[in-house]
Amino acid sequence: MKLGFVTPWYGDNIPGGAEAELRGIVKHLLGKAEVEVLTTCVEKFGSDWNKNFHKPGVTVESGVTVRRFNVRKRDTRAFDMVNYKLMKGLRLTADEESTFLDEMINSDDLYAYMDEHKDEYDLFIYIPYMFGTTYNGMSVCPDKSVLIPCLHDESYIYLSPFRELFPRIAGMAFLSDPEKELAERVYDLTDVDDRTLGAGVNTEFTSDAERFRSKFGIKGDFILYAGRKDPGKGVDVLLRYFAEFKSRQDTDLKLVLIGGGSIEIPKSVKDDVIDLGFVDVQDKYDAYAAATLLCQPSFYESFSIVIMESWLAGRPVIVNGKCEVTKNFAKRSNGGLWFENYPEFEGTVNYIIEHRDTADIMGANGRQFVLENFAWDVITKKYLDFFEELIT
Amino acid sequence: MADEKINTEEIMEQIRENIKSRGYSDLDLNFDDVTAGNYDKYEKPDFSLSEMSSEVSYADSSKCVDYLQPMDGGGIKLAIKKVIRKFCKPAVAPLVESQNLFNGATARALAQMDAYITEREGGDGGKRKADEKEFMDVQEKLTEDLDTRVILLEQKIEQLEKKIAELEAKG
CATH class of the missing domain: 3.40.50.2000 (Glycogen Phosphorylase B;)
Structure with missing residues (x-):
């Protein structure tokens, strides 16, 4: 079984809950499946999404194969304007929704690689839901896509491109039952295998x-x-x-x-x-x-x-x-x-x-x-x- | 210990009963302003330059409201909407223009304030950094002087110890 985990950034020491969860899943799957991380050259969420911090190519980091691709230049100002409206809970037009997805973090090289090599992978797994790499990556082959969305009830989840794409993917894994219920309220998941799997926790520590x-x-x-x-x-x-x-x-x-x-x-x-x-x-x-x-x-x-x-x-x-x-x-x-x-x-x-x-x-x-x-x-x-x- | 059964929903019921019996309620205590989740309504925000710049930037880009908004639908519904808009235009269009003038003036004023604050922050920040550097330079020099004095004192002690040893040897 060959699994490609697609995420906007990856690194052993970068902050973030979804980032830590992905690291945990990938590292615990090593030896049980063939695992690769497909990501961009951007360092982390807080970095400039136009800047390729890492070199493109394949590296092995803590035993994990990481394949990085250059990002596409984005119109930050156009994105910020649309994002501002979303943060304030305002409705977006169809054009603005496209701007949101086109002008956030994206990598054409990554999508081209996925398109060319999709037959080599059994599944592509995406975490979390709102980034360009997730939406545009899943669009390459929805039938092989599994999403770990990390949803909150926030304006982003109601964007119509998400509502159109998510019902066509293979599976969705949730961290909790309320998250699954929220997803089922917002999206038509009739044909999607969706389950609550939870998140991994380090249970080995001691405390004094x-x-x-x-x-x-x-x-x-x-x-x-x-x-x-x-x-x-x-x-x-x-x-x-x-x-x-x-x-x-x-x-x-x-x-x-x-x-x-x-x-x-x-x-x-x-x-x-x-x-x-x-x-x-x-x-x-x-x-x-x-x-x-x-x-x-x-x-x-x-x-x-x-x-x-x-x-x-x-x-x-x-x-x-x-x-x-x-x-x-x-x-x-x-x-x-x-x-x-x-x-x-x-x-x-x-x-x-x-x-x-x-x-x-x-x-x-x-x-x-x-x-x-x-x-x-x-x-x-x-x-x-x-x-x-x-x-x- | 986990075998001992407790039910947190029942405990919550007990707690709520207790609150009621003591006459405790949100309204009596006027705690509307500290109800979890009402951040936007009651929060007096701390100043954030980046947040201000983001708000000013949005105000600038959205200051012009277009009277002709895109319309949904088609056929007869769309035609009726267009007729209604045409009828309303003489009343609404001047209001939109006035609003745009006001929006423009407000956005420009905000941009001026933002520029002023950014300049001041940059200036103060620069001065603070210069002060810090000067302070660090002085501290470094003092540390070097102290190191030198310690070395000299150690040498003197060594010499004195030698002299004492010589005197003791002579008896």
């Missing part, structure tokens, strides 16, 4: 709560937020809820933030919010174990590795109840609670603090849920079975 507490001098209960400090991730709401919580409750509870980005911390809780910024991976694992609970306030998550890691460290989570994906995980696993407003935030935090034994059971439930569903050996087998069924 005391090591974290002594290294960073943190005592007592604390809520952990792990992720980018960006309003789009809901951390601003968490900070305001935490400030409100502290003003209403006589408690020493702290909020510990780990991850990049910056956000203004309300003055009233300056001493109770500990922003550690970027920390080592081991410190992050230790932080999960030391925390009373992990809070994932984000609205838009297609999976959320951090709640899985918190569960693996044995700690419960509270999540934004308006995010169907994380709420679904918390419900299914019985590993966490959810909040949609301040009173529920206060209620869930207090419940976990006041019911230590139940909180430990939630953590253990979550851990069991991750091991059964998202350990890499489980995920790899699901993907292999899926691909084999599609081919036969």
Whole structure:
């Protein structure tokens, strides 16, 4: 079985959730299938999409064969104008939709290669959905295309070119059931083999709560937020809820933030919010174990590795109840609670603090849920079975 | 431990009951402004030069509204739409022109503000970098001086130790 994974950029150390997921899938499939990554010479999402950072050609990176192609020059300004409208939720005309797909990251050399060599590959797998390499790559041979879309309910998913192409591809793999339900609402997937497979999680790490507490001098209960400090991730709401919580409750509870980005911390809780910024991976694992609970306030998550890691460290989570994906995980696993407003935030935090034994059971439930569903050996087998069924 | 059964939906029900029994509700507490997800409505944004430039750029490209918008459909429906548009033109076209004049003036004013802020940011940034470089140069020189003094002091100590050893040998 020869599989070509098509993605706009690839690298061992580039950031991004979809990028990490692809690396994981590809590396775990090595030795079980013939795997290649087909990508452009652009370095990463945050780079200039007109700049060929890597040399075109074939390299082997951490055992993975990577075939890179030069990008096509794009009209950045035209793209930005259309993208602006999409970000503001405005409708696009048919011409603007074409501009969006034509002027984002694309590689004519990649599409020509795929067209010429498509018979050598059993399947092409694309991740994520919105990039030019995915849309135009899938257009080369939809019947051999499998999409791992990483969908959120955002304006991009409603573009009519996607609605026309996606019903014609061979398969779609989702990270969660709510993501699959969303796709089935938006696209006609009657003839597409679509399944929830989940995402792979590293389950092999260890964590030490005391090591974290002594290294960073943190005592007592604390809520952990792990992720980018960006309003789009809901951390601003968490900070305001935490400030409100502290003003209403006589408690020493702290909020510990780990991850990049910056956000203004309300003055009233300056001493109770500990922003550690970027920390080592081991410190992050230790932080999960030391925390009373992990809070994932984000609205838009297609999976959320951090709640899985918190569960693996044995700690419960509270999540934004308006995010169907994380709420679904918390419900299914019985590993966490959810909040949609301040009173529920206060209620869930207090419940976990006041019911230590139940909180430990939630953590253990979550851990069991991750091991059964998202350990890499489980995920790899699901993907292999899926691909084999599609081919036969 | 995972064998002990708990049901998080039931726990959530308990929590909600508790909120109700305490008379806690969104409205009573006036927490509309901190409800998860209402970022656009209530968020006072931090200043971001790149976001401002992107907004100004969009304002500039979309300042002209065209009275003649493309129409969907065909046949009799399209013909009726065209007749309605023709009838409305005397009333709507002057409004569109006035709006375009206003849009143009606003977009130009915003572009001026953007240029002004960009210039200032560049200037301040440049000055800050120069200050930082000067500070680092001074620190480097001080470190070098200290290194030299340490070496000299170590040599002196060595000489003194030798002298002491000689004196001790002489008795």
